[in-house]
Each structure stands twice: as C-alpha cells, then as structure tokens.
Amino acid sequence: MSRQVDNVIHVPGALILGAGLAGLFTALKLSPFPACIVAGAQAGTTGSSVWAQGGIAAAIGPEDTWTSHLADTLAAGAGTTDRDIAAVVASEAHTRIDDLLRYGAPFDRNADGSLALAREAAHSAARIVHVSGDRAGAEVTRCLADAAIAEPSIDILEGFHALELAMEAGRVTGFFARYGSGAGAKLVLFRAPAIIFATGGLGSIYAVTTNPPESRGEGLGMVARAGAIIADPEFVQFHPTAIAVGRDPAPLATEALRGEGATLVDETGRRFMTTVHAAAELAPRDVVARAIHREIGIGHRVFLDCRAALGAKFAEHFPTVYAACISAGVDPTAQPIPVAPAAHYHMGGIASDTNGRSSLPGLWAVGECASTGLHGANRLASNSLLEALVFGARVADDVKNSVLITATRSEPPAPTRFAAPAPPQILRETMAKNVGLERDADGLAAALATIGSLERASGGEPSLLNMTATAKLVAAAALERRESRGAHFRLDYPQAEKSGARSFLTLADAEKIAASVPEKSRTARSS
Numbered sequence: 338m339s340r341q342v343d344n345v346i347h348v349p350g351a352l353i354l355g356a357g358l359a360g361l362f363t364a365l366k367l368s369p370f371p372a373c374i375v376a377g378a379q380a381g382t383t384g385s386s387v388w389a390q391g392g393i394a395a396a397i398g399p400e401d402t403w404t405s406h407l408a409d410t411l412a413a414g415a416g417t418t419d420r421d422i423a424a425v426v427a428s429e430a431h432t433r434i435d436d437l438l439r440y441g442a443p444f445d446r447n448a449d450g451s452l453a454l455a456r457e458a459a460h461s462a463a464r465i466v467h468v469s470g471d472r473a474g475a476e477v478t479r480c481l482a483d484a485a486i487a488e489p490s491i492d493i494l495e496g497f498h499a500l501e502l503a504m505e506a507g508r509v510t511g512f513f514a515r516y517g518s519g520a521g522a523k524l525v526l527f528r529a530p531a532i533i534f535a536t537g538g539l540g541s542i543y544a545v546t547t548n549p550p551e552s553r554g555e556g557l558g559m560v561a562r563a564g565a566i567i568a569d570p571e572f573v574q575f576h577p578t579a580i581a582v583g584r585d586p587a588p589l590a591t592e593a594l595r596g597e598g599a600t601l602v603d604e605t606g607r608r609f610m611t612t613v614h615a616a617a618e619l620a621p622r623d624v625v626a627r628a629i630h631r632e633i634g635i636g637h638r639v640f641l642d643c644r645a646a647l648g649a650k651f652a653e654h655f656p657t658v659y660a661a662c663i664s665a666g667v668d669p670t671a672q673p674i675p676v677a678p679a680a681h682y683h684m685g686g687i688a689s690d691t692n693g694r695s696s697l698p699g700l701w702a703v704g705e706c707a708s709t710g711l712h713g714a715n716r717l718a719s720n721s722l723l724e725a726l727v728f729g730a731r732v733a734d735d736v737k738n739s740v741l742i743t744a745t746r747s748e749p750p751a752p753t754r755f756a757a758p759a760p761p762q763i764l765r766e767t768m769a770k771n772v773g774l775e776r777d778a779d780g781l782a783a784a785l786a787t788i789g790s791l792e793r794a795s796g797g798e799p800s801l802l803n804m805t806a807t808a809k810l811v812a813a814a815a816l817e818r819r820e821s822r823g824a825h826f827r828l829d830y831p832q833a834e835k836s837g838a839r840s841f842l843t844l845a846d847a848e849k850i851a852a853s854v855p856e857k858s859r860t861a862r863s864s
C-alpha cells in the first residue's frame with residue numbers, strides 16, 4: 338500500500354485498536370495513563386461484545402470455587418488449554434466482576450441483593466453473571482463506553498479502518514488507517530509508544546456466522562502480515578444454536594436456554610442429544626454443534642424447544658432472543674425455534690503471553706483477537722468476556738510499568754464512518770464448506786487454493802489481504818493438525834492424537850504449507 342499519508346497522529350501513551358469490551362476495559366484500567374481508542378464505529382455499539390447474550394463466568398456463588406471453574410475450563414479445552422493461564426483467569430475473575438460493578442454494570446440480582454448466577458453448558462455450577470436475562474454484552478459494553486467517554490485520560494476516535502501495522506527498527510510503532518471512502522478517502526498514520534490490538538474475532542469470513550460484519554479477522558491478518566506468531570488458528574468454535582431463518586449474520590439462541598432446560602428435537606419431536614452424550618443438551622459446544630450438523634446432513638431439520646422449560650417466561654427472561662424470533666415469525670412460547678450451527682468464536686489468535694505481549698516488540702493483544710491458551714481447542718461458554726477483562730487489566734499494568742509517555746499528540750482529522758469492503762462471498766463460502774465443522778485434506782487444500790486465487794486477484798487491497806491472511810492461517814493449521822480435537826474435527830483423522838500440543842505458526846509457515854499441497858489435491862474438490 339502507498340505510504341503517502343494525509344495526516345500523522347502521535348498518541349502520547351497507549352494506542353488501542355478496537356472499541357469492544359476488551360479495548361474499552363483496557364483503556365479504563367490504564368487510566369490515568371493516557372490512552373487513545375481507535376475504532377471503526379461508535380464505542381459501545383460495535384463488535385461482538387454488544388451482542389453477547391449469556392454473560393460472564395466467575396466462581397462467585399457460596400458453593401463454587403475458582404478451582405472448579407478451572408477444572409471445567411480444562412475439560413472443555415480438550416487437552417490443549419494452558420493450565421497456568423486458565424488458573425490466572427479463573428482466580429482473577431471475581432476481582433474483575435467487582436471492577437465492572439464499580440463501573441456500574443447492572444447485573445441481575447436475587448431478592449436478597451446477591452448477584453443472580455445462571456448455569457451454562459459444561460459448567461459444573463451456576464456461575465454466569467448476566468443482565469436482564471440475555472443483555473449482558475449490550476449493557477456492560479454501554480457502561481464501559483460511558484465510563485471511557487467520561488474519563489479525561491481516554492480519547493476515542495471513531496470511523497477509522499485500520500489496514501496495516503507501522504514498524505520502525507523491528508518494533509511496532511503504530512498503524513495506518515483509512516477514513517472516508519471512494520475518491521475522498523484519506524490515509525492516517527497513528528503512532529504511539531504502546532500499541533494494543535483489541536480487534537475481535539473472524540466469524541464473518543464464514544458464510545454462516547453469529548458475528549457482526551466487523552468481526553472478520555482483519556486485526557489478526559494485519560499482525561500476521563507483519564510476521565507475528567499466531568497460535569491455534571485452526572480452532573474455530575461453531576455455536577450450535579444460531580436461529581435458522583436465513584439472516585446474515587444469524588441471530589443467536591443463547592446457550593442459557595439449554596441451561597434452563599430447553600431441548601433439541603428434530604421435525605418429528607425426537608430428542609437426539611440423549612443418545613449422543615451423557616450431558617445431552619448441556620454437552621460441550623463442539624459435540625452439540627456436530628450432532629446438529631449431522632442431523633441436518635442426513636436431511637432432518639433441528640429445533641430448540643423452549644416451550645416446557647420457559648413457556649410464558651420467555652419474553653421477560655430472554656428479551657433479545659424473543660425479539661429475534663418474533664421478528665422472524667416464530668413465537669418461541671408456542672413453537673420450537675429452527676436452529677443450525679454458525680461460526681461464532683475464534684479460540685486461536687495473536688499468540689500472547691501472561692501480560693498480553695505478542696511476539697512483536699511494542700504490540701500487545703487482548704480479547705478475542707488474542708490467543709492466550711485459555712480456551713484450548715474449545716471455549717467454555719462465557720469465558721471469553723472474562724478473558725478480555727482479565728487480560729485487559731494485565732495488559733494495562735504491563736504497559737504502565739514498561740512504557741514511557743512521549744510527546745503530546747497532534748489533532749486528529751474528523752472522519753466519516755468507514756465503508757470497508759466486505760469479505761468476498763466466495764471466501765465465506767469456501768470457509769464454511771471446507772474449513773467448517775467437519776474438515777478433510779481435500780477440502781482444506783481446495784480452500785487454500787481459493788484463498789490463493791483471491792490474494793492474486795486482490796490488487797494489493799490491504800483489507801482483503803488481511804482477511805485472506807487470516808483465512809490462510811486457519812486452513813493451513815487445520816491441514817497440519819492431522820487429528821480431531823475440540824472444535825477441530827477431521828473426517829479423515831477422527832481420533833485425538835497429538836497429545837494436546839498447541840499450534841504456533843507465522844504467515845510464512847502457512848504459505849509453505851499451502852505451497853506444499855500437491856496440485857492434484859488442490860483441484861480434487863472444487864471450493
């Protein structure tokens with residue numbers, strides 16, 4: 338991309354890319370150390386954070402312990418979770434929930450004033466704090482955005498589309514971002530002593546997803562293109578119960594519905610999870626998602642039946658899901674909800690350590706774009722917002738302790754909202770078909786070939802190259818992992834074999850893997 342910039346903005350402290358829960362919380366924990374949050378759209382309205390329905394896991398209940406939360410996290414991770422990281426997260430959870438209460442998070446409470454705790458799949462105790470049933474993400478993110486806007490040490494710049502890292506002498510010193518669109522688009526270079534990526538997930542590079550359009554792996558791709566180590570990219574979680582009414586993105590029917598007793602049935606009313614797993618509908622997400630995928634694959638339709646478990650309480654307890662159903666012509670108090678799996682959460686990401694440092698000096702990563710090792714091969718429900726909080730606080734401490742505030746910043750330009758090109762439909766389709774819930778060598782080779790052709794046809798558009806870099810890392814790591822584990826299922830290698838080792842690779846490694854695929858396999862299956 339051309340380095341001819343229209344403006345250079347010097348930020349004196351931390352420069353945070355992303356205004357979801359991870360970016361906002363990190364900025365608040367940095368205060369009074371100066372932070373500037375740059376994001377595509379208005380803080381408090383953007384990213385997956387606003388859409389989170391279930392809530393945040395924390396061992397708060399009188400009978401619960403953080404070691405029990407740790408054990409559940411390790412069990413869900415299918416042998417690939419980093420135990421030390423999971424212990425850090427489970428043991429610091431309560432303190433981070435106290436932080437949110439101080440920022441005004443309106444968590445639901447019991448009649449005696451204690452926090453109301455819900456149970457979700459694969460948790461051995463009720464330990465999810467929530468807001469108005471299913472509005473945790475929207476309400477907590479709004480609170481944090483209000484607190485950040487009111488905080489004098491935090492600047493928030495909206496409407497910028499970040500495209501590429503700026504590196505000086507091997508250190509990340511900023512990023513290039515575009516604002517405006519078409520002929521009027523301008524390029525800005527942001528520079529700062531500490532750069533923090535909080536850019537969220539990658540769901541929208543898949544054809545069927547629960548993620549908002551801005552969650553398309555651009556932050557991960559940008560960092561990978563600068564040479565950073567990426568961890569576990571092959572582990573993509575599919576939510577079992579997206580509401581299947583033909584919408585893009587697909588609205589979500591939260592796991593908490595199954596926690597309340599809702600059952601999965603086919604078009605005849607047959608409940609099939611009881612024959613798949615001892616925990617039936619509360620089995621780990623990958624097990625439930627694959628069971629639904631297979632039922633659909635053999636011609637059934639699948640529904641979430643909430644009538645007996647919730648009935649008339651539905652609208653009050655789950656207002657977001659209720660509204661999504663009603664707007665699609667489904668009354669969940671009277672009818673089962675049609676559901677199907679959808680790309681939902683990326684366990685992999687920018688490899689980051691206990692303080693959120695990436696492999697590139699000067700760059701930290703936090704939230705869904707990071708891979709700390711907490712989630713292993715399969716995330717435990719409601720652990721992702723928690724991870725963003727725990728590492729947001731750790732990144733803030735590390736930056737405050739290691740970075741010096743530099744000269745004052747220049748005045749920012751006034752941007753319009755960015756109009757970033759959407760991921761090409763062919764990319765989304767090949768990811769869904771060949772790098773989805775069930776994978777095999779031929780399909781992955783075909784996906785890598787399609788990604789390669791899109792790159793060659795990109796004309797050097799950095800936004801597209803960020804997305805294809807992310808897609809390539811997911812597909813290449815999935816091809817290399819010749820086993821099945823957690824969310825990664827290989828039809829040609831159905832057993833777990835690699836004793837839980839995590840994957841660490843760079844984009845150059847992924848390119849070598851793609852180049853080593855024999856021509857015959859690349860064309861064996863069209864993508």
Ligand SMILES: Cc1cc2nc3c(=O)[nH]c(=O)nc-3n(C[C@H](O)[C@H](O)[C@H](O)COP(=O)(O)OP(=O)(O)OC[C@H]3O[C@@H](n4cnc5c(N)ncnc54)[C@H](O)[C@@H]3O)c2cc1C
Nearest residue numbers: 355356357359384385386389391392499537704705719722
């Ligand atoms: C429907 C749904 C329900 C969920 N429910 C739960 C739940 O109950 N509990 C739970 O723990 N987790 C849940 N999750 C997952 C959780 O919401 C996410 O993992 C978490 O919110 C990620 O937060 P984040 O701050 O890292 O990223 P996000 O909230 O996605 O924010 C990313 C930010 O980066 C910005 N950005 C990205 N790329 C660029 C770019 N190139 N230029 C400029 N800005 C950019 C975006 O605009 C956005 O501001 C859910 C996810 C979904 C989709």
